[in-house]
Amino acid sequence: MPLVFREIQGDLFSASSNTSLANCVSRDLCMSKGIATLFRNRFGQVDELKKQDVPVGNCAFITVGDRCIFYLVTKEKYFHKPTMATLESSLHVMRDLCIKNNVHRLAMPRIGCGLDKLNWDQVSRLIQRVFAEDDIEITIYSI
Numbered sequence: 487m488p489l490v491f492r493e494i495q496g497d498l499f500s501a502s503s504n505t506s507l508a509n510c511v512s513r514d515l516c517m518s519k520g521i522a523t524l525f526r527n528r529f530g531q532v533d534e535l536k537k538q539d540v541p542v543g544n545c546a547f548i549t550v551g552d553r554c555i556f557y558l559v560t561k562e563k564y565f566h567k568p569t570m571a572t573l574e575s576s577l578h579v580m581r582d583l584c585i586k587n588n589v590h591r592l593a594m595p596r597i598g599c600g601l602d603k604l605n606w607d608q609v610s611r612l613i614q615r616v617f618a619e620d621d622i623e624i625t626i627y628s629i
Contacts, residue, residue: 490623498627499528501593505625508556508580508594510573510602513542515557516564519610520601529555543575547583554587556580560598570608573598577616584622593625 498521509525511517515535517526526532531548535557536628540546542595546557558576560568584592598604610626617624 487621489614489617491610491617491626492624493626493628495538495629496627498595499524499595501625501627502591504552505593506554506584506587506589508558508592508597508601509541510558510560510576510597511546511569512561512564512566513559514539514563518564521595525555525557528542533606537582543572543579545576545579545583547580547587554583554589555591556583558597560602568598568602568604570604570612572614573604573609574612577613581616581620585620590621591625593627596626596628 509522511522515532515555517523529550534548538546540559544559544560546559547554559581560572560576568623596606598609599606
């Protein structure tokens with residue numbers, strides 16, 4: 487079954503407990519601004535994420551209950567900006583992790599488009615292209 491992609495207004499953290507979540511972070515895992523702060527405060531396990539020592543263009547994750555929490559590492563330092571190339575690389579790694587971990591429901595904000603300033607139309611098309619052939623439902627939450 488192909489990708490189901492939808493955008494809704496609402497609170498990302500209201501997604502059902504069997505829906506995995508994703509967000510972009512820097513390799514330094516500072517997570518001191520924006521929605522990354524909410525991820526850090528809600529899910530913690532920053533030491534576990536740091537142990538994974540994931541390079542830029544890759545994806546770290548933790549398991550919380552019945553879901554995975556994915557951290558797309560799209561830049562080296564919190565004050566840097568990601569590129570479409572680092573985002574694409576991270577998305578491909580996350581896609582492989584979704585398959586490996588049997589993830590069929592994924593929710594995320596408009597990744598890379600808040601403080602990171604990427605263009606949402608381009609990011610949306612990229613997400614849909616990366617996951618086009620996969621049996622997954624992706625919901626994008628915006629406020």
